[in-house]
Amino acid sequence: MTCRADILQGDCLETLARFPEGHFDLVVTSPPYADRRARIYGGVKPEDYVNWFLPRADQFRRVLKDSGSFVLNIKEKVENGERHTFVIELILALRKQGWLWTEEYLWHKRNCHPGRWPNRFRDAWERCLHFTRNRRFKMNQKAVMVPMGDWKHKRLRSLGKNDVVRFASQVGSGFGKNVANWKNREKAFPSNVLHLATECGNKAHSAAFPKALPEWFIRLFTDPGDRVLDPFVGSGTTCVVARSLGRHSVGIDADPGFCAIAKRAIAGSPTEASLAFEAPPPAPSALAR
Amino acid sequence: MTCRADILQGDCLETLARFPEGHFDLVVTSPPYADRRARIYGGVKPEDYVNWFLPRADQFRRVLKDSGSFVLNIKEKVENGERHTFVIELILALRKQGWLWTEEYLWHKRNCHPGRWPNRFRDAWERCLHFTRNRRFKMNQKAVMVPMGDWKHKRLRSLGKNDVVRFASQVGSGFGKNVANWKNREKAFPSNVLHLATECGNKAHSAAFPKALPEWFIRLFTDPGDRVLDPFVGSGTTCVVARSLGRHSVGIDADPGFCAIAKRAIAGSPTEASLAFEAPPPAPSALAR
DNA sequence: AGCTCTTATGAATCATTGA
């Protein structure tokens, strides 16, 4: 199956009005952080961020299926020596708007930005806030199981008593008294912490997140053939990934330059169909450790 | 030097009134989470948590030195399928009280609690909120440096072309690698993500955090001889660690049972002086990956 | 297959200057 991946230029606040209720299964996005990409988004100030975001989130909610998820990758900046509070204020505001704050996943950035300061260390993590419309929602946990890797094979071959205990606790099965259960199992469920390196080819148009991030959430919260929306699509990563996973997608960006880049990225990217012949699907091994 | 490690029984709200202003250099604690340890703290409900906590935090602030830090290890629980908001509300309230929300460190629990649910994965992280009274505060970054990997030695012998080029072209915000910085450097600075395994030693009195957690913050935010406070000391971990690091400490707990346990733990634990003869100081390698 | 070595890579902060 070849899936549609449409890029629309405009402010998602207006662009989304064209879409019917309950059209999408997943909204996943990394919005312009406050004060970043100032030229394009008019440099929303941190203190205005919530008010800027809310009406857009209202649209996201309208076009999202009842069983859908909304994943928001965001991190507050430091201002005046303090972490700014606009993100946690946004969480509270979104709840008032009717969203459920179901979970907060963490993206641990293995390669974070360099730097050194007297009052803090380098920032190596971002939030992936998971909101839903309902307590019951679609979640395919098996789709993101991680291989246990060499580690398991080496360890299990020679079973010292300590090894068994340590093995069980590291995998998180706890109570892994019955190691035999694990021997035949190749995969383990991940936790709510994702370990991903950032990747960004294009310096001029830095991608917000590495492909593996939307990939993880698309696998987790949608089925093949479902519809994915990224209302701040930037260089197109979400749509490229969605297509390669066999999901339809819509990406919106206010900046014509980004839209052009996104379209090119999609045109040059493999579809699921082509992947099936050319290469194995991306290994989830890189996703969560 | 043998340091005092005093355990006081009582509610820290009242107990701290005996202490003068600016007595402590660091407050580090893992408070009874909402709804946990209900018998002892009267089972503070999540919705009452902020109001319960605030007057105590006011005392913490009073007895903390101007250059001091307050580290709060906490994680919101899931209620009714949602993450509760009492922690982020607490952050906002503490700022209103005059605290600066300087940073949010993460404790990534390498071996988190087992379990499986249809709508979420295992929770593998907790917040370590860092509050200060001032923008300038005591921070000994070198005290928590971690050994570098072996790769460093080889690295210096033959520098990749990329290293040289990027460093040379310091124009245009290219990343530079000042190799001189690496000469004679055996250790690396950590990031704001801590990778620590939980200790599951005594299940009867579930330790709030592993020793390595208070150890890291005590090293980072105090000097030897400084004074550390844990107002919800539980089984005494903070005081045990503080003493072994040569810091004076006060631990407070409302529960006489915990106080007894804490006192025993301290009595049976090594002082810094004894450690100097018996064993090398704890290797920081275990602290942050 | 393991080991060595090479290369790629990043949504940052802070201090200072100018309006």
Next chain:
DNA sequence: GTCAATGATTCATAAGAGC
């Protein structure tokens, strides 16, 4: 003074190629 803009400074790692 307060605010805004600019520039200087800053690491550590993982993945892959090669032997």
